[in-house]
Amino acid sequence: MEALHASLLALQELDDEIAGAEARLEEFEPKQAELAAPVLAFTQEVEAARTRLQELRQDVARLERAVEQNRTRLQHYEERLMRVRNAREEAAARTEMDLVRRALEGDRAELQQQGEQATRTDLKLDELERQLARLRAEAGPQHERLAAERQEVADTLAVLRDRRENQAIRLDAASRRLYERVRKGRARRVLAPLTDEGACGSCFNVLPLQEQADVRRGRSLLRCEACGVILYVA
Ligand SMILES: [Zn+2]
Numbered sequence: 326m327e328a329l330h331a332s333l334l335a336l337q338e339l340d341d342e343i344a345g346a347e348a349r350l351e352e353f354e355p356k357q358a359e360l361a362a363p364v365l366a367f368t369q370e371v372e373a374a375r376t377r378l379q380e381l382r383q384d385v386a387r388l389e390r391a392v393e394q395n396r397t398r399l400q401h402y403e404e405r406l407m408r409v410r411n412a413r414e415e416a417a418a419r420t421e422m423d424l425v426r427r428a429l430e431g432d433r434a435e436l437q438q439q440g441e442q443a444t445r446t447d448l449k450l451d452e453l454e455r456q457l458a459r460l461r462a463e464a465g466p467q468h469e470r471l472a473a474e475r476q477e478v479a480d481t482l483a484v485l486r487d488r489r490e491n492q493a494i495r496l497d498a499a500s501r502r503l504y505e506r507v508r509k510g511r512a513r514r515v516l517a518p519l520t521d522e523g524a525c526g527s528c529f530n531v532l533p534l535q536e537q538a539d540v541r542r543g544r545s546l547l548r549c550e551a552c553g554v555i556l557y558v559a
Pocket residue numbers: 525526527528529530549550551552553554
């Protein structure tokens with residue numbers, strides 16, 4: 326029975342170490358998210374500027390085509406003006422030309438505006454990209470350090486789980502089932518020593534004398550009636 330208790334205690338020790346490693350591993354998530362937040366926000370800003378620039382450039386290309394088309398049309402009307410045969414035809418051609426000229430002026434003004442907007446956005450994008458690169462460079466070493474630390478804890482955890490499994494398969498099936506059941510229960514400990522006064526070492530409930538004697542004799546795995554831990558003699 327003492328060997329069994331020792332095996333169970335070793336298992337409990339490993340489970341405590343595993344729980345500790347799991348808790349440490351969970352702490353990395355918010356730390357890494359916090360570190361990544363400004364870079365992420367900036368990346369979104371850079372993406373937005375890039376999209377805006379692309380839209381503006383498409384706009385500029387569209388306006389350039391419109392200007393070119395109206396310029397050709399204007400030329401066409403000017404040629405026609407030279408061939409008019411009467412005042413009515415001339416008036417009609419001039420009316421058309423005025424319309425095209427007005428459209429041309431409107432497009433040119435818009436082209437200039439959108440062109441300036443595109444240049445400003447382009448310059449802003451440059452600046453944003455520089456800032457993003459700086460942010461990334463600043464966060465880089467800390468990010469790498471955190472990733473390395475996290476990996477270390479994950480490796481430790483994997484080793485511990487492996488050792489735990491090796492420890493658990495050495496137990497007989499009934500003892501293992503009992504251990505797992507108590508572990509899943511409400512008590513934080515699976516095993517606790519019986520104190521010299523005959524109390525449970527976890528909840529300090531004093532056991533009836535007969536049960537104290539049974540634990541001391543160690544014939545089977547006995548549990549505290551109050552908190553459910555498996556009692557052993559230290
Ligand atoms: Zn107890």
